[in-house]
Amino acid sequence: RRTGYVWHERYAWHDTGTAVGVAPSGGFNQPHQAFESPESKSRMAGLVEVSGLIDALVRVPAVEASDTDLLRVHTPEHVERIRELSADRGGDAGDGYTPFGRGSFEIAKLAAGGTMAAVAAVMRGEVDNAYALVRPPGHHARREMGMGYCLFSNVCVAIEYARAELGVRRVAIVDYDVHHGNGAQQIYWDDPDVLAISIHQDRLFPQDTGSLDEIGGPGAEGRNINIPLPAGSGNGAYLAAIDRVAVPAIRAFAPDLVIVSSGFDPSAVDPLGCMTVTSGGFKAMAERILGIAEEACGGRVVFSHEGGYSPVHVPFCGLAVLEALSGRETGVEDPFGASFDASPAHPLQPWQDEIVAQAEAIAERLG
Numbered sequence: 001r002r003t004g005y006v007w008h009e010r011y012a013w014h015d016t017g018t019a020v021g022v023a024p025s026g027g028f029n030q031p032h033q034a035f036e037s038p039e040s041k042s043r044m045a046g047l048v049e050v051s052g053l054i055d056a057l058v059r060v061p062a063v064e065a066s067d068t069d070l071l072r073v074h075t076p077e078h079v080e081r082i083r084e085l086s087a088d089r090g091g092d093a094g095d096g097y098t099p100f101g102r103g104s105f106e107i108a109k110l111a112a113g114g115t116m117a118a119v120a121a122v123m124r125g126e127v128d129n130a131y132a133l134v135r136p137p138g139h140h141a142r143r144e145m146g147m148g149y150c151l152f153s154n155v156c157v158a159i160e161y162a163r164a165e166l167g168v169r170r171v172a173i174v175d176y177d178v179h180h181g182n183g184a185q186q187i188y189w190d191d192p193d194v195l196a197i198s199i200h201q202d203r204l205f206p207q208d209t210g211s212l213d214e215i216g217g218p219g220a221e222g223r224n225i226n227i228p229l230p231a232g233s234g235n236g237a238y239l240a241a242i243d244r245v246a247v248p249a250i251r252a253f254a255p256d257l258v259i260v261s262s263g264f265d266p267s268a269v270d271p272l273g274c275m276t277v278t279s280g281g282f283k284a285m286a287e288r289i290l291g292i293a294e295e296a297c298g299g300r301v302v303f304s305h306e307g308g309y310s311p312v313h314v315p316f317c318g319l320a321v322l323e324a325l326s327g328r329e330t331g332v333e334d335p336f337g338a339s340f341d342a343s344p345a346h347p348l349q350p351w352q353d354e355i356v357a358q359a360e361a362i363a364e365r366l367g
């Protein structure tokens with residue numbers, strides 16, 4: 001398959017400053033870095049190149065989103081605030097957990113524009129599917145503010161661009177980042193033409209959204225599906241959520257396009273998530289999502305990079321997903337012993353099945 005690939009070196013130059021994870025340095029907090037640093041993403045780009053897979057991908061140039069593009073989703077106040085702070089010394093995008101530096105406004109527009117370019121390439125048939133390895137991430141950004149290292153909603157800005165310029169109407173979002181996709185949930189709460197599905201660790205972040213009973217606003221009931229899995233969930237639980245909830249829901253919804261918020265922080269070695277997904281698990285999820293996209297909308301699927309913080313594991317997870325999208329094997333072995341086998345690592349447990357079954361029932365009833 002022809003797989004589009006977006007990466008721009010400037011994504012690595014988005015400055016999230018010195019910090020102690022999520023806290024500012026100073027006092028007893030020895031200066032280090034924010035959790036959302038360039039490393040895991042730059043190293044994924046490096047492995048895509050060194051593995052040789054890059055030669056099988058179609059490079060899609062990232063273009064900066066315009067103010068018009070941003071304003072289809074975000075409030076003028078939010079856009080202006082980021083622009084002004086970014087022209088000076090940076091600041092925080094809204095929730096206190098979203099630091100950014102001078103010039104981050106342009107890089108965040110390049111990230112949203114990277115996802116837009118990937119969507120355009122797929123919708124124009126230039127490629128079959130695409131992976132936008134963008135930074136900063138976007139899936140926590142709300143209309144009126146940034147959140148959780150996200151300045152603008154890359155995925156939602158790309159959806160509104162596709163609706164305005166590319167004849168797209170109905171879009172399904174699958175968010176497998178370990179944190180709840182609260183941004184798309186808020187932005188599309190009342191929109192029956194966007195199906196937003198989030199599989200995440202129950203109440204990890206944000207701590208007050210992502211529960212099963214958040215199913216969408218009036219007229220859009222059932223178009224928001226949360227699958228809040230317990231900590232420790234692995235390939236078995238994630239694949240059950242995909243197979244029993246996401247796939248049937250997308251089948252019933254019949255989108256024009258599928259977009260994936262691709263975060264690798266469910267990895268078993270991720271410093272922020274507490275899940276046990278392997279690179280083979282991410283590969284299997286990508287294969288299943290590709291399968292339902294082929295059935296529902298000609299295989300049109302775009303992955304937009306979100307979280308994932310292990311500098312040593314994210315590269316192998318990302319490569320595995322790109323192998324699934326392109327249909328090419330690189331032969332690169334994940335040193336974390338994660339080649340996916342028939343009996344999924346960390347099989348589904350009864351307490352995980354209980355959550356999947358509830359989401360399954362909600363999706364069936366409202367599908």
Ligand SMILES: O=C(CCC1CCCC1)NO
Pocket residue numbers: 022097139140148149177178179205263265272306307308
């Ligand atoms: O990967 C992320 C970032 C989550 C962090 C933001 C503040 C604490 C947890 N979101 O998907």
Ligand SMILES: [Zn+2]
Pocket residue numbers: 177178179263265306307308
């Ligand atoms: Zn995350």
